[in-house]
Amino acid sequence: MTRVLYVLPLFVCLSVIEAAKWTHIGKNGTSEWSRLFPQCAGKSQSPINLDSTGDNPSFVYDPELTNDLDITKAIDVEEYYLFNNAHSAVVDTSAAEIDVTGAKLGSTYRVAGPHFHWGAENNRGSEHTFNGIEYPLEMHIVTFNRDAYPDLMAAVTSGQPGALAVVGVMFKLAEEDNPKLKPITDYLSQITAPDKTIKVSIPSFELSSLLPAETGEYFRYSGSLTTPECNEIVTWTVLLHPEPVSESQLALFRALKHADDGDHSEALVDNYRPVQPLNGRIVSTSFEDASIDLPVKKDDDDSDEKTEDGGDESAASRSSLSSLLAVCVATLMVLWAKQ
Numbered sequence: 001m002t003r004v005l006y007v008l009p010l011f012v013c014l015s016v017i018e019a020a021k022w023t024h025i026g027k028n029g030t031s032e033w034s035r036l037f038p039q040c041a042g043k044s045q046s047p048i049n050l051d052s053t054g055d056n057p058s059f060v061y062d063p064e065l066t067n068d069l070d071i072t073k074a075i076d077v078e079e080y081y082l083f084n085n086a087h088s089a090v091v092d093t094s095a096a097e098i099d100v101t102g103a104k105l106g107s108t109y110r111v112a113g114p115h116f117h118w119g120a121e122n123n124r125g126s127e128h129t130f131n132g133i134e135y136p137l138e139m140h141i142v143t144f145n146r147d148a149y150p151d152l153m154a155a156v157t158s159g160q161p162g163a164l165a166v167v168g169v170m171f172k173l174a175e176e177d178n179p180k181l182k183p184i185t186d187y188l189s190q191i192t193a194p195d196k197t198i199k200v201s202i203p204s205f206e207l208s209s210l211l212p213a214e215t216g217e218y219f220r221y222s223g224s225l226t227t228p229e230c231n232e233i234v235t236w237t238v239l240l241h242p243e244p245v246s247e248s249q250l251a252l253f254r255a256l257k258h259a260d261d262g263d264h265s266e267a268l269v270d271n272y273r274p275v276q277p278l279n280g281r282i283v284s285t286s287f288e289d290a291s292i293d294l295p296v297k298k299d300d301d302d303s304d305e306k307t308e309d310g311g312d313e314s315a316a317s318r319s320s321l322s323s324l325l326a327v328c329v330a331t332l333m334v335l336w337a338k339q
């Protein structure tokens with residue numbers, strides 16, 4: 001009897017732990033995140049569609065959003081680290097102690113590193129969209145407020161808006177390779193398998209070289225991490241001007257694999273979250289007329305509109321994963337002690 005009592009909650013616990021293994025597609029994909037991770041059903045989620053079409057009161061020009069995004073490196077390291085965390089290709093630049101200031105960020109932000117989101121096809125892949133237009137690749141440079149927090153983890157768990165600042169850059173399909181991406185794309189074939197323990201050292205490069213020449217035009221809004229647990233702690237800076245990426249460079253990203261129920265053979269593609277409701281948030285712009293500067297989607301664009309499904313459940317019906325885990329652990333400990 002004791003054994004039965006022990007096995008049953010163990011099964012429940014394993015089910016809960018299984019639910020914690022999120023993916024972008026499949027049974028624990030984006031449509032399930034708000035059920036599995038309550039913060040993903042919040043009201044200030046990312047990404048969003050940056051929309052200048054029609055009567056859009058969400059854009060407010062802010063002349064204080066100046067063109068002074070400043071990136072400084074404290075230590076000249078020879079190498080960075082590249083790895084595949086089963087959700088993205090991630091570069092760890094932390095050893096260089098790179099800081100970002102300016103652009104009305106208000107604090108000094110320490111760079112953790114860039115990562116990427118991409119599609120299986122060229123008509124999708126970016127997380128943010130411009131007037132519904134999706135790009136095949138979006139880069140996020142993740143930083144944390146080092147005036148307030150000792151490290152990235154402390155910033156993430158703080159739950160405070162502005163604990164993180166992320167710079168988003170779109171990449172648009174081009175004929176030629178983008179040489180600025182080569183320091184990363186040249187090494188993607190070495191991190192095909194999803195394994196956080198495999199960190200490939202790559203020659204260091206100037207982080208600013210990944211940004212477009214023109215960084216003065218951007219969007220600013222308060223949002224969330226675009227992956228679970230979707231913490232609403234991010235000051236977003238999404239640059240208006242895309243950088244180029246070639247088909248062959250995209251193929252290198254698409255050759256990565258992701259872990260799915262122990263099967264490592266599936267391609268890591270479409271690792272983007274659909275756009276989320278604005279819910280009355282204001283998006284500030286550093287430029288005066290977004291309706292002129294933003295690209296407009298043509299009728300013959302074959303990119304599908306992204307829609308967000310799920311997220312309608314009431315707060316009461318959403319079980320907290322952490323609470324369930326705590327109950328699991330407590331139950332198992334009691335049963336263990338009884339044996």
Ligand SMILES: [Zn+2]
Pocket residue numbers: 115116117140226
């Ligand atoms: Zn991201």
